[in-house]
Amino acid sequence: MIPVLNITDLHKSFGELEVLKGIDLAMHKGDVVSLIGSSGSGKTTLLRCVNLLEEFGRGRIEIAGEPIGYREEGGRRRRLPERQIARQRAMTGMAFQQFNLFPHLSAVKNVMLGLTKTKKLPAEEARAIAESWLDRVGMLARKDHFPGQLSGGQQQRVAIARAIAMAPQLMLFDEVTSALDPELVSEVLAVVRDLGRDGMTMLLVTHEMRFARDVSSRVVFMHQGRIHEEGPPEQIFGAPGTERLKAFLSNSQS
Amino acid sequence: MTYDFNFAVVWRNWDLLAEGLMLGLFLALVSIAIGCVLGLAAAFGMLSRHRALRWISQCYVSAIRNTPILVLILFCYFALPQLGIAMDKIPSFIFTLSLYAGAYLAEVYRSGLVALPPGLREAGLAIGLTEWKIKRYLIIPVMFRNVLPAMSNNFISLFKDTSLAAAIAVPELTFYARKINVESFRVIETWMVASLIYVGACVAIAALLRRLEARLSIPR
Numbered sequence: 001m002i003p004v005l006n007i008t009d010l011h012k013s014f015g016e017l018e019v020l021k022g023i024d025l026a027m028h029k030g031d032v033v034s035l036i037g038s039s040g041s042g043k044t045t046l047l048r049c050v051n052l053l054e055e056f057g058r059g060r061i062e063i064a065g066e067p068i069g070y071r072e073e074g075g076r077r078r079r080l081p082e083r084q085i086a087r088q089r090a091m092t093g094m095a096f097q098q099f100n101l102f103p104h105l106s107a108v109k110n111v112m113l114g115l116t117k118t119k120k121l122p123a124e125e126a127r128a129i130a131e132s133w134l135d136r137v138g139m140l141a142r143k144d145h146f147p148g149q150l151s152g153g154q155q156q157r158v159a160i161a162r163a164i165a166m167a168p169q170l171m172l173f174d175e176v177t178s179a180l181d182p183e184l185v186s187e188v189l190a191v192v193r194d195l196g197r198d199g200m201t202m203l204l205v206t207h208e209m210r211f212a213r214d215v216s217s218r219v220v221f222m223h224q225g226r227i228h229e230e231g232p233p234e235q236i237f238g239a240p241g242t243e244r245l246k247a248f249l250s251n252s253q254s
Numbered sequence: 255m256t257y258d259f260n261f262a263v264v265w266r267n268w269d270l271l272a273e274g275l276m277l278g279l280f281l282a283l284v285s286i287a288i289g290c291v292l293g294l295a296a297a298f299g300m301l302s303r304h305r306a307l308r309w310i311s312q313c314y315v316s317a318i319r320n321t322p323i324l325v326l327i328l329f330c331y332f333a334l335p336q337l338g339i340a341m342d343k344i345p346s347f348i349f350t351l352s353l354y355a356g357a358y359l360a361e362v363y364r365s366g367l368v369a370l371p372p373g374l375r376e377a378g379l380a381i382g383l384t385e386w387k388i389k390r391y392l393i394i395p396v397m398f399r400n401v402l403p404a405m406s407n408n409f410i411s412l413f414k415d416t417s418l419a420a421a422i423a424v425p426e427l428t429f430y431a432r433k434i435n436v437e438s439f440r441v442i443e444t445w446m447v448a449s450l451i452y453v454g455a456c457v458a459i460a461a462l463l464r465r466l467e468a469r470l471s472i473p474r
């Protein structure tokens with residue numbers, strides 16, 4: 001079976017600073033992989049490479065078998081034209097730490113925009129899809145509210161609906177609860193957990209260790225731009241194999 | 255010494271004043287519309303990755319902003335024809351005021367664009383929008399709403415600047431006021447009425463713009 005995501009030997013530098021130093025990661029349909037690791041270990045950068053928000057210098061990322069971002073041409077590696085990149089970006093959905101909702105659009109219009117402008121669906125069809133996803137995340141009653149009128153947790157749920165409505169093959173979550181007040185965290189985690197149960201393939205960066213333990217089929221611990229240790233959650237949390245991971249886990253008791 | 259006020263001569267010419275006011279409003283409206291487009295282009299130009307575009311936009315904005323508008327008006331009307339670009343009074347004035355509006359609005363838009371959160375563009379990219387669609391559906395609409403108050407101030411100044419069209423005999427309010435003044439010798443009355451009409455028009459425009467702002471502003 002073709003993996004939904006297949007990363008091989010991914011390297012990424014910001015100028016002199018090498019942030020990803022050779023990442024290999026494969027995910028199959030229905031996998032839920034949690035990325036954990038201390039701040040600055042490269043988790044966000046990894047997600048941003050997969051969503052083509054960053055260019056990367058070496059290595060290969062495939063989504064459902066399609067190499068994304070670059071093509072080989074006579075032994076030279078070339079960035080794909082913008083249109084192709086935009087199409088490939090839509091194969092993955094991304095939920096951001098800061099929600100990044102479109103402030104001038106109501107909740108339902110936020111979800112509809114990609115459907116009408118990227119997928120070119122007729123407005124009525126887009127609205128139906130948008131409303132059904134807003135319903136799924138418990139936000140249908142507030143579909144005509146603007147982002148500025150919603151709490152952080154509500155905004156994040158709309159943002160997740162906006163990403164999922166595009167029917168991506170893979171969902172990326174970058175610390176979707178870390179900008180939230182503590183009492184709003186659980187409503188967002190419940191949505192993510194629900195999507196996982198539904199079979200959505202998800203790669204998520206999280207600081208919520210208990211949550212990672214609950215929802216993940218696999219946990220990946222990153223350290224200084226490399227995958228330091230990975231395995232099923234019981235092993236990573238129950239019997240960490242390296243000192244680094246032990247130290248990290250004991251520092252992030254939550 | 256007492257001055258014998260006589261507004262009758264001024265009121266007798268109310269049709270001229272009304273006509274002048276209408277032309278002034280028309281000149282402002284057209285120039286603002288063109289200026290908005292020019293300003294947007296220049297603002298994107300100033301923030302472009304391409305050095306040549308940045309340079310051209312910056313030159314345009316600096317040149318216009320650092321020249322008195324009266325000099326621009328006279329230059330466009332009297333000097334450009336010598337260079338083979340001849341325009342009638344009204345088109346020439348619209349041309350000048352549009353250039354002028356564009357330069358000032360460019361600065362407003364540029365700061366509006368810089369102030370947008372980077373997450374706006376990235377969220378657009380993440381749902382597969384192209385750069386052009388991101389500009390069209392996200393960047394420009396959000397920026398516009400944010401700079402609306404700053405734009406309103408510019409609009410009112412631009413309307414007042416239409417009075418300078420009198421310098422090239424464009425028959426707007428100031429032009430007619432001067433004419434009535436010369437013909438009636440009622441200096442105080444004429445300029446008082448003209449001033450009051452300007453004040454009234456500006457107050458009305460401001461009220462209209464505030465309502466527009468309230469309608470368009472992002473709910474929160």
Ligand SMILES: Nc1ncnc2c1ncn2[C@@H]1O[C@H](COP(=O)(O)OP(=O)(O)O)[C@@H](O)[C@H]1O
Nearest residue numbers: 014017019037038039040041042043044045046
């Ligand atoms: N745009 C950027 N320019 C320069 N350095 C960056 C940029 N983005 C991230 N970095 C650096 O890359 C490293 C990894 O960052 P990040 O992927 O955000 O880590 P994490 O998400 O694990 O906290 C950090 O040292 C960070 O400072």
Ligand SMILES: [Mg+2]
Nearest residue numbers: 043044045175
């Ligand atoms: Mg991060």
